[in-house]
Amino acid sequence: MSITIATSNVNGVRAAARKDVGAWVSAKLPDVWCMQEVRAPQSAIDPIFDDFADRYVKQGKIEKPEDLFRVNDICEIKGRAGVALLTTLPVLDTRIGLPGLSEPVDTGRWIEADVKTPDGHVLTVICIYVHSGMADDALKMKQKFRFLDTMRSRLEDLRDEAAHGGKQAVLCGDFNIAHTPIDIKNAKANVTHAGFMPSERAYIDTWLDDLDYVDVMRNLAGDIQGPYTWWSQRGRAFDNNVGWRLDYQFATPEFAETAQGFTVDKASSYDTRWSDHAALEITYKV
Amino acid sequence: MSITIATSNVNGVRAAARKDVGAWVSAKLPDVWCMQEVRAPQSAIDPIFDDFADRYVKQGKIEKPEDLFRVNDICEIKGRAGVALLTTLPVLDTRIGLPGLSEPVDTGRWIEADVKTPDGHVLTVICIYVHSGMADDALKMKQKFRFLDTMRSRLEDLRDEAAHGGKQAVLCGDFNIAHTPIDIKNAKANVTHAGFMPSERAYIDTWLDDLDYVDVMRNLAGDIQGPYTWWSQRGRAFDNNVGWRLDYQFATPEFAETAQGFTVDKASSYDTRWSDHAALEITYKV
DNA sequence: CGTATAATG
């Protein structure tokens, strides 16, 4: 059996809905879908997710709308951030928020769900939206680094649990950091820009080198340039593929081993581009 | 000879341009056009007015774009108010601002232009945008009444000059007051709403009764219900003709005498509705 | 450049 886990920054789920993200849903029907930048109140989210569930039913993926489990975390600052996790898998537990942070600016950025995979194992899926940061805004960079620092201890705990025969984990989301020069079109020009500063890139190094997480897509693709998952809306960045890889799935080693293949959905986003990010879908054998 | 003077609240000249106000311009080519709620900086206004001038040339109304005289008054509060006056007639003088008021909230609401009519007389055309007001906002109502109070002395001066054989005057604009029950669909329900409160309506009474201005359109149309010049964007107000008459041309008696006919352009605004107000065009024999 | 909110009308 295999499952597909998708992660996508939707850049406003209402705007995405207007741009027919529904067609993408009907085509992909991911078993787990982690969504970032929902940027909507619950009253706007509910009918949109209802539509998504209807599509799962219509395509025969589930029997009834309630079989699509939904959980979302709304940012306390209206119109900002916001994450959601939708899954057709049985959900054993959910946890909202990054432990250790509770300020408004840190809300709407972290959901954990323990799901049961077809082979009977429990997998912790985490939907993450890291602060974007701005190089010339000290407060924003401080918030980003504090978030990344706080993440560290949670990732350690998850790693420890996985290493000792417990739940495996997969971290899905928009981390707002391009890891290495192959993860960004114009590395040299961007070393001083938020998202590619050495101090930020070092966090991903530690996740991989110290905590043994695997950058699943990179492992599958090898050391090629790209693929990117985000293109600025300014100028012709998308058309010229002037992109960044900001969206990842980092998995504990045992789960990472089961990865079969991936899609970075630039093609589908070409047809009806419903976000400035492309979705990253990875299929796992479970 | 006759000239047509048009007044229209464009509700954002950029939005109006997107909705093809240009087609209306090409069809109407008013000799004088008073515009309210331009709501744009000069850099945005210029290319749009360039396009208008090109249309006057293309239709053979003028020889070269510069023959369309333009003057505009931008509100000091960005994106608010803003009035403009365009004319193919020779302009002898322009005066910006309502004398006696200079606070930011009172800017972008008053332009006077002395134009030479084909018969050789000088006519003062004033483009006016009165504060909208809000019944439950004391400050906004105070600003509206202060503006109306200040208008009074300027209107007196103009009246005196016209009465003593000097320049005639015509006041064109959005006065944000419906005068009498025939100027509003639902009079009873609106006596407590800004725009139809007795205290506001009394100002128009004094202009007509004490200062001898003529409500030119009403004089031509007689005591019929309507026509209205503004419909709320909420609900089906426009389709159900639940409107208000807020846009007027008030003229000194001698000039008012020359009025030949009028159009309240609800029909044209039906085709491609480019504002929540309809244009009021009046033809004068001069 | 595009998605949001907030103020205004």
Place this chain on the structure above:
DNA sequence: CATTCTACG
């Protein structure tokens, strides 16, 4: 309910 502005990304 549409048009702006500002904040954010």
